[in-house]
Amino acid sequence: MFITEIQLKNFRNYHDLLIYPQKDINLIYGKNAQGKTNLIESVYLASTGRSHRAIKENQLIKEGENGYLIKIKGIKDDIPFSLEIKYIKGEKRQIKINGLLVSKLGEMIGVLNTVIFSPEDLQIIKQGPSERRRFIDILISQTSSTYFYKLQKLNRIIKQKNAVLKKYQHKELTDLLDVYNNKLEDISYEIIKERVKFLEETEKHFNIFIKKLSNNNETGEIKYISSLGFTREEIKKNIHNNIKNEIKNKMTLYGPHRDDFTIFINDKDVKFFGSQGQQRTSVLALKLSEIEIIKEKTGYFPVLLLDDVMSELDLSRRKFLTESILTRQTFITSTEKKNYSQFLDKTTFYHVSQGIVEQR
Ligand SMILES: Nc1ncnc2c1ncn2[C@@H]1O[C@H](COP(=O)(O)OP(=O)(O)OP(=O)(O)O)[C@@H](O)[C@H]1O
Ligand SMILES: [Mg+2]
Incomplete structure (x- = not known):
């Protein structure tokens, strides 16, 4: 299971974002407060229906705007899938799976499985x-x-x-x-x-x-x-x-x-x-156990979201974690590009600055 496209409209500090993530490691780097966590948050939201930073729906809307849209495309078992969450202030959240409107949030859960690693853990x-x-x-x-x-x-x-x-x-x-x-x-x-x-x-x-x-x-x-x-x-x-x-x-x-x-x-x-x-x-x-359970129960390796966690781990734990993720689609955020030189050949770099993402 992996993500091939992320589109955000008026989500957090993103006005209009469209990126095409790669199958292995996607390193999102940039200075503080540029939108790295916001990007991770949007993927997690599309996966679980909730933000990992427990907050109100309105906070997710870009300041001054009226609603947000998250659209994610991916591939599971060689078959494409898409997920769409649209929220307009004061209205019920609209969810589409493969382009079709669904009435319950529960239908969305499990389409895209993720495991997030964040300092809040x-x-x-x-x-x-x-x-x-x-x-x-x-x-x-x-x-x-x-x-x-x-x-x-x-x-x-x-x-x-x-x-x-x-x-x-x-x-x-x-x-x-x-x-x-x-x-x-x-x-x-x-x-x-x-x-x-x-x-x-x-x-x-x-x-x-x-x-x-x-x-x-x-x-x-x-x-x-x-x-x-x-x-x-x-x-x-x-x-x-x-x-x-x-x-x-x-x-x-x-x-x-x-x-x-x-x-x-x-x-x-x-x-x-x-x-x-x-x-x-x-x-x-x-x-790490969460990854194993999801793998066992669903048959799919979840997409991994690593929000600024490497800096908190010592060398041996960092090594352990990177060894467990190397073969799967992973999104990593970091303020430093250079920390990840050890798996350069598998990494696609995305630079974030004030809600603008550039692949480099
Ligand atoms: N609803 C919103 N509308 C507009 N901007 C927002 C909204 N919510 C958060 N932001 C802005 O998004 C930025 C924070 O983004 P994010 O948390 O993704 O930063 P980051 O790149 O992960 O930074 P750090 O390295 O410090 O973790 C802040 O500047 C914040 O003001
Ligand atoms: Mg952050």
């Missing part, structure tokens, strides 16, 4: 549970639109349940709460099951990468933390038992929307006990 380790849920949810969604729809359903149910909890005073809404709790029970069970399965698979790769990256000195483990438990009985019981507390707090406190996972290096929670280096290695191993 460290937040998966350092920040709260929502960053980790985002990681696992995007990973599973890229391989299964069914899962993506389940997440949407979960969010709908929680919203409805919260609305009831806000109004709940005496016993008059108990039946309605029961209805939502039953729905929550089913969907929670399915989402938790899927996340656990994926994390187990991620852990297998993760542990291998951790061992390789630490010269066999370290082991890696990943454990899912469920606020409701894992079996149907546990989930049912916990939803039921906690309802008083939820009524008091006027919101849904327990469910997959509150869950988390913990990463252990040598049996210690890397968030609290890991060194900077161990945390960075963990992120790298997690991302």
Whole structure:
């Protein structure tokens, strides 16, 4: 799977961009604040439906303009595909796959698979549970639109349940709460099951990468933390038992929307006990695992997006990463052209300056 054309109109600082990326390494270089990350962001958005820098849709529109367009063409199994996202202020986002309008975002997911490496990745380790849920949810969604729809359903149910909890005073809404709790029970069970399965698979790769990256000195483990438990009985019981507390707090406190996972290096929670280096290695191993999972589940090697990450890695980790990407389509951003001389023959250079890209 690879991208052959990227077209942007009024996206971030791009007024009108058209480039034809090459099959191997595409190095986007230029000074700070010129549009390197914006370009990576547009590809990621076309792949997952979301920006990797969690923001509002309006922020993606070029200042002073009324809407943006992202158009990406590529080839998958020798067959061309195209993806188009068009957004106009105040309107619903329009998505076209191979020129045809689709009604659901979920239909777009999986057409183009990407794995992004960016400085923000460290937040998966350092920040709260929502960053980790985002990681696992995007990973599973890229391989299964069914899962993506389940997440949407979960969010709908929680919203409805919260609305009831806000109004709940005496016993008059108990039946309605029961209805939502039953729905929550089913969907929670399915989402938790899927996340656990994926994390187990991620852990297998993760542990291998951790061992390789630490010269066999370290082991890696990943454990899912469920606020409701894992079996149907546990989930049912916990939803039921906690309802008083939820009524008091006027919101849904327990469910997959509150869950988390913990990463252990040598049996210690890397968030609290890991060194900077161990945390960075963990992120790298997690991302490399993501590539493996997507490859396994979809049969396609994802397009890699490396946003300014090389400068953050030491020599051995950088070598490890470049060795894993050398054969696939990769977009790399950097402020320096010279850092990448080691794979010159495979690299196409693009210079970015104030939203203008020139192939060099
Ligand atoms: N909606 C928007 N409209 C116009 N310009 C925007 C918009 N959003 C961001 N920008 C501009 O885009 C530029 C930042 O682009 P980007 O993040 O891609 O920089 P970069 O080349 O990756 O820089 P760095 O090397 O610092 O990471 C900034 O100048 C910012 O003001
Ligand atoms: Mg940047």
